[in-house]
Each structure stands twice: as structure tokens, then as C-alpha cells.
Amino acid sequence: MKCLFLITGMPMGGAERVMSTLANELVSQGHQVRLITLKEAISAYKLDQRVEFIGGNAKAESHNRVIRFVQSSIAAIKGAIFYRKQLKEYNPDIVLSFLTNTNLLAVINNYISRKKYPIIISERCDPRKRSKLLINLCNRVYPLADCIVCQSREIENYFLEKKPNAITSVIPNPVNEECINTQSINKRKNLIVSAGRLNNQKNYDLLIDAFSDIEKDYSDYYVEIYGQGPEKDRLQEKVNQLGLQERILFKGVKTNVMKHISDAKLYIMSSDFEGFPNALVEAMASGLPVISTDFPTGVARELIRDEENGYVIPVGDRKKLSQAMVKIISNEEIQKKMSTNNVKLREQLNVNNIVSKWNKLFMETIMKEKDYAGN
Incomplete structure (x- = not known):
């Protein structure tokens, strides 16, 4: 052929x-x-x-x-x-x-x-x-x-x-196995992660705002955002104004980022719209519990079952995101269940x-x- x-x-x-x-x-x-x-x-x-x-x-x-x-x-x-x-x-x-x-x-x-x-x-x-x-x-x-x-x-x-x-x-x-973590994770860090281009589509404001709503109750948690883009300076200024520059960190571009962040407690996709987000799929296949917005292509709904392997929240819903974050990071059993279920995606894809x-x-x-x- x-x-x-x-x-x-x-x-x-x-x-x-x-x-x-x-x-x-x-x-x-x-x-x-x-x-x-x-x-x-x-x-x-x-x-x-x-x-x-x-x-x-x-x-x-x-x-x-x-x-x-x-x-x-x-x-x-x-x-x-x-x-x-x-x-x-x-x-x-x-x-x-x-x-x-x-x-x-x-x-x-x-x-x-x-x-x-x-x-x-x-x-x-x-x-x-x-x-x-x-x-x-x-x-x-x-x-x-x-x-x-x-x-x-x-x-x-x-x-x-x-x-x-x-x-x-x-x-x-x-799922490209070269891009994901396939090793078992014994202990997860108090870390929330996200990855993608720093532009309006990804709506990192939503993630920053939702974390700011819960950060006082989870003072030992940090957020790491991987990627570059035109919104970098504005987002950094927003984080600075919230006084969270030591808690929300912009980490730049990292090759095969999932191998480096697979021991986090939670992966978040806050996008307003997506096609088929490889970053979300790779996070799931790496065994990370996930939260994603219900972007219009419907991929998140097809991949994620609430409380089984993650949560899907309405696009732009700050309150629902912060609530879902608390549900996962405050419950180790949910973390383990979601991680186990998400690993199955490796075979499916x-x-x-x-x-x-x-x-x-x-x-x-x-x-x-x-x-x-x-x-």
C-alpha cells in the first residue's frame, strides 16, 4: 500500500x-x-x-x-x-x-x-x-x-x-508509551499539575482561581503548570497579585512531561475547547487522577466517568472545579481507584x-x- x-x-x-x-x-x-x-x-x-x-x-x-x-x-x-x-x-x-x-x-x-x-x-x-x-x-x-x-x-x-x-x-x-509513565507510584506528592500551551484556549485562569479558593485549607499543596505561550506574563502577574508565586509555578516546556509529574496527586485540564487532548490522555494513562472541563468535542465525557477515574466539570465553572479538587486530594482511596482505572487506558488506546x-x-x-x- x-x-x-x-x-x-x-x-x-x-x-x-x-x-x-x-x-x-x-x-x-x-x-x-x-x-x-x-x-x-x-x-x-x-x-x-x-x-x-x-x-x-x-x-x-x-x-x-x-x-x-x-x-x-x-x-x-x-x-x-x-x-x-x-x-x-x-x-x-x-x-x-x-x-x-x-x-x-x-x-x-x-x-x-x-x-x-x-x-x-x-x-x-x-x-x-x-x-x-x-x-x-x-x-x-x-x-x-x-x-x-x-x-x-x-x-x-x-x-x-x-x-x-x-x-x-x-x-x-x-497513547505513545514513550511519553507516559509506566512505573507504579508508591507515594504521591502534594502536587496539582497541568500542561499545555499558555493561551486563552487553555483557560489557566480557571485553575489559578479554583486553587486560590482552597489553598488556605491545603497549605502544603502546590500547582505546577508546564508549557509556554503568549499568556505567560499575564498569568504570572495574576499569580503574583494573589500572593501565590511560591505555590503556583510555571515550569516551561518539558519533554515527555508525564514521566516527570506522574507522582502528583492530580492532573487538571481547564480548557474552554479542545479537539482530542493528548496531554489529558497521557496523564490518565500515566495513572494520574484527573479533572477536565466538559469541552464541546465531548472527548472528556467519553474518557472520564465521574468518581471512577476522574471528574468532568462544566467549562469555566470555578466552584465545581474547586469542589472536585477537594474531593480527590482529600481522599486517598479515591486517588488509588482513579489511578488504577486510568492505567487501563494504555491497552484501550x-x-x-x-x-x-x-x-x-x-x-x-x-x-x-x-x-x-x-x-
Whole structure:
């Protein structure tokens, strides 16, 4: 099987990690994979040397809005030409695309071209968190793909409501065992942790506020937040104003962070919206009790059962978060039960299990296209 993987770029991120994992696993099984990025051929994740990795160098770098618009327009044209050239040269059995811009490129190109290829696109975020123009465009274009792969039932239902005859599938992200802790924890620290980009989406204000509500009753507890981003200075100033600079610590970026924080009492995801948050899944698979907001894609509800392996709270609900924090950190038995139950996620989202789902989908899509062409 010859697979052409298409993505905008390969920096550090959830979609990029999954694409690299999938590419590596497929070539190890004897398949051919060419991974093309519209930007430069630089990957934050290790790629098997058998994966062909090619970049189109189509990018916009200026911070000036007008210049960047012109650069983006040129980059879009350059990227489309690059992609069409790769299709013609490689002649894949199937195309897999991740991320919005490349999904639209893959499907529109297939629609207007004489030669058709089986196209699978994957929605990696919440499709409702876009501009109205982009939402309408995706709702029209995405169903033209041979399959839309979603990461939750909630998002699958969204596309089916827009286009009932769209072909969809739900495949969650795999757990990469290199990124999690697999050692048993005998004693947990009085530590609450969170990890992710320091931006508005992650709503770290919620975590800081909720901890400030309980910190006097739990004076031996600390919070560590891992990640970088544009909100760093503002969040640090907020912590300083609350007088909690010795209790809430910003730890920056840490490679394989779950291996370093797996002995904490609790992991918290305070986001307003998410696609399929790898950090939450990795925390759970590392055996951490968790609390997550009920972000709209519904992934938290699919992964977490209240009081069994964590708690799901309404988005932005400071009171519910502080209450859930107290329930976990004040009860060692609940901590043990949640930890034990979360470890089971390792098998459920094992790389081999998830890759086999992708493999099956690829083969079914290819055969369906051949049957269609034969008729």
C-alpha cells in the first residue's frame, strides 16, 4: 500500500505526533509512506528513515498583516502546485490529510481533477471554533472526501447532521508509551499539575482561581503548570497579585512531561475547547487522577466517568472545579481507584490497536474506490 500523508507542517503538536506515529508504524509493517508538508521538511517528532519526508517550503513569515496576507496567498498557490506535483509523481493508493487547510486542499483538488484518489481527511479540532466563512466551507467540502475521521462521537454527529450521507469514522489518538509513565507510584506528592500551551484556549485562569479558593485549607499543596505561550506574563502577574508565586509555578516546556509529574496527586485540564487532548490522555494513562472541563468535542465525557477515574466539570465553572479538587486530594482511596482505572487506558488506546483501525479504514476505502471504478 502506497500512502501519501499531507499536513501543513510538522512542529510539536497533537496532530503532528499522531501522523508521525502512524507513518512510522505503517512503514514498519512493510507499507510505503511519503509524508509531505506544505512548509519545510522539519519534524519535531522522530520519523523512521523509511518514511519519505518532503517539504514544499510554502510559508508566510511576515508579522505585517498586509504583507502576510500577500505571502499567504502566494504560499497557498505554491502549496497547491507542490501537492499536485507530488500526487502525479508518487501516484498513491490513498491520501491521508490532517488539519483544516490541507484537508480543504486535498478534497477540492480531488474534486476538480480528472484523476481521482481515495481521500481520507481527519478533523483534529472542534470544527465549530472557526470563522463562519470557514465553517460553511468545511461543511460543504469535507463530505466530498471518501471518509472524515473524527476523534469523538460528538464531532462525528456534527458532520452527519450537516450531511447525513457523509462517510465518517471515529478513531481516537493512540497513547505513545514513550511519553507516559509506566512505573507504579508508591507515594504521591502534594502536587496539582497541568500542561499545555499558555493561551486563552487553555483557560489557566480557571485553575489559578479554583486553587486560590482552597489553598488556605491545603497549605502544603502546590500547582505546577508546564508549557509556554503568549499568556505567560499575564498569568504570572495574576499569580503574583494573589500572593501565590511560591505555590503556583510555571515550569516551561518539558519533554515527555508525564514521566516527570506522574507522582502528583492530580492532573487538571481547564480548557474552554479542545479537539482530542493528548496531554489529558497521557496523564490518565500515566495513572494520574484527573479533572477536565466538559469541552464541546465531548472527548472528556467519553474518557472520564465521574468518581471512577476522574471528574468532568462544566467549562469555566470555578466552584465545581474547586469542589472536585477537594474531593480527590482529600481522599486517598479515591486517588488509588482513579489511578488504577486510568492505567487501563494504555491497552484501550494502545498504538497497535489504533493503527489497526487506520489500516482497516485505508483498505476498506481503497477497495470501495476500486469497486466504484470497476462499475
